[in-house]
Amino acid sequence: MKRSIIYFVVFTYLLAFGGIKIANAKGDINSLVPDKSLPIVKKSLNIAMFLPLSYDRISELDFTKFNIEDKKRLKYRCFEYITFYEGARIALDKLEKEGYSVSLYVYDVGEEDVAEMNKVLQNPEMKTMDLLIPLVFHNCFNAAADFALKNSIPIINPMSPNPTIVENNPFVFKIQPSxxxxxxxxxxxxxxxxxxxxxxxxxxxxxxxxxxxxxxxxxxxxxxxxxxxxxxxxxxxxxxxxxxxxxxxxxxxxxxxxxxxxxxxxxxxxxxxxxxxxxxxxxxxxxxxxxxxxxxxxxxxxxxxxxxxSYLNDYTNQNFVEFVKEYRKHFRQEPDKIYAALGYDIMMYFVPAMQHKGNSFITEPNEDRTKVMINSFYFDRKDPKDGWQNRRTVVYKISDYKIISVGR
Structure with missing residues (x-):
């Protein structure tokens, strides 16, 4: 049921992208043709994204009383995390024009639905993935991280502040700074x-x-x-x-x-x-x-x-301003506080870095993407047996009753 619904919802939200194809959990959403002049070691990436989209409850939505901001946690939960995908989609649209090739698989997995996560991980295509991005809670993430470790697949944790998630798993990339x-x-x-x-x-x-x-x-x-x-x-x-x-x-x-x-x-x-x-x-x-x-x-x-x-809607950041223009163009609204920009930056960093570095990425992941990202990443780890921790965060200051970035 969930997978058949994905076609409808993604189509509803992403009409603004015109001819870009979107597929359900069984197939890819986009095949991009690389520019052969680019120094790409890995010519194409398969990326799996796990989001708590609650698409199986879409029939319960009452669009005559539509108010996402007030009700999304209670009634419109399928809209809570879609902005992460939307931000990622804007990045992939840009990267396509630069010649990068990505097949993105989107899976509807509940925040704490470990059984569903394990079920999805058993799909045959999972072992062909080059990158896993689960936007889920601790136990669900651990299930995906165990799979990533067994199959030597890099995995991103976008939101957890918990520093222990990188322990004893060199394939984990923790985005939120410690x-x-x-x-x-x-x-x-x-x-x-x-x-x-x-x-x-x-x-x-x-x-x-x-x-x-x-x-x-x-x-x-x-x-x-x-x-x-x-x-x-x-x-x-x-x-x-x-x-x-x-x-x-x-x-x-x-x-x-x-x-x-x-x-x-x-x-x-x-x-x-x-x-x-x-x-x-x-x-x-x-x-x-x-x-x-x-x-x-x-x-x-x-x-x-x-x-x-680590993330804030900072209108003094020109890269964020440009991102907002694209977001408004495609989705006719402002991005949320964190998920949209985070989805964008993850794709803008990991797709080029992984394609440029190929198999060496997992041991040498750092690449300067400051010019194209809203907030750049710099990864470090204490021990080769552990995963990677992003160490970049931003200092903001209140000046003339406005929030401005003043240091990194």
Missing amino acids: TVADVETTVRYIKNKFTSPNIILLFTPKEKLVMEMYQRAIERENWTWSGIDFNKYQNRIFEKIDTKKENIYISIVDKGNQQLNEAYANTLLMKLNNNKGLPPINLIAQYDWLDYPSLDLKLIQKFNFHFTL
């Missing part, structure tokens, strides 16, 4: 933008490991710094201010839920605002703060709020 990458990017930004930083690190015992990461990174730079346990010493957070240096508060406090984190964010901002004798302050904290309705945006602006994030 905490280590966030720390490295933040420290690199400070090094590039500030001449004499004085860093005040706010934490609680729960964040001890992250605090120690920052400690090692900061001490390597020989910067002035102090760590303050906010639970114990929240009334002493100004004691280490140095009026002769550039003062940077880095908050890694996580109270465990949104309500408590929102209360903490308000408390910190009010403390900073009530101290009228402070020199200029730069505050680095979590992106989630911008979603807290009670926060005063004037204070966010006043204290030069920064955060790190």
Whole structure:
């Protein structure tokens, strides 16, 4: 049932691509003719994409009350992840024009439907795949990763922050940067933008490991710094201010839920605002703060709020602006917050890199694709027996009430 429905839904969503062919889980969606002048080691790729599309429930949709943003999680779940495919499709359309050859197989697999994942993995064509992209939850991904390991097929995890997914599987590529990458990017930004930083690190015992990461990174730079346990010493957070240096508060406090984190964010901002004798302050904290309705945006602006994030609809990024133009052209709407751009970048990186490098890709995956990607990747691993971790993330800043990218 699911596979027969795929024809209908993909056709509905991708009419804008005109003559581009789309196929169900049994066949390829596109055969592209490579430019023989390109230095392509592997002339064509077979890619399997596993998405929780819920196409078997499409008959339940009531299009007379269509409101995806309000209801998609409850009623229109088949639209939740389709933007990942749409972003990937835009990339493949571009790559086709450059001469790359890809056959993309799309499978409808539930986020946690391990039985369905295992069933799909038994299909004869699966062993012919060059790349697997499961946008699913932990257990489902593990099933696909085990298959990838047994059959020596690279596999991408687009969304998980869990660093353990790369362990003991050299074929895994983890896209979401780890905490280590966030720390490295933040420290690199400070090094590039500030001449004499004085860093005040706010934490609680729960964040001890992250605090120690920052400690090692900061001490390597020989910067002035102090760590303050906010639970114990929240009334002493100004004691280490140095009026002769550039003062940077880095908050890694996580109270465990949104309500408590929102209360903490308000408390910190009010403390900073009530101290009228402070020199200029730069505050680095979590992106989630911008979603807290009670926060005063004037204070966010006043204290030069920064955060790190791997993906954001950043209209100061020209590559993202060009992507949005294509997305609007084909789908007549704005892309979502992350899935569309992520699907685009994964294809724009992996298709050329794998075709250029061939069998050497799995041991030497890095290739500079900065000029054509929204956010580029750089992969690293600690041990040859483990998979690859993307270490690229972006520092954003609130400036004139706008979010701008300021460092990578």
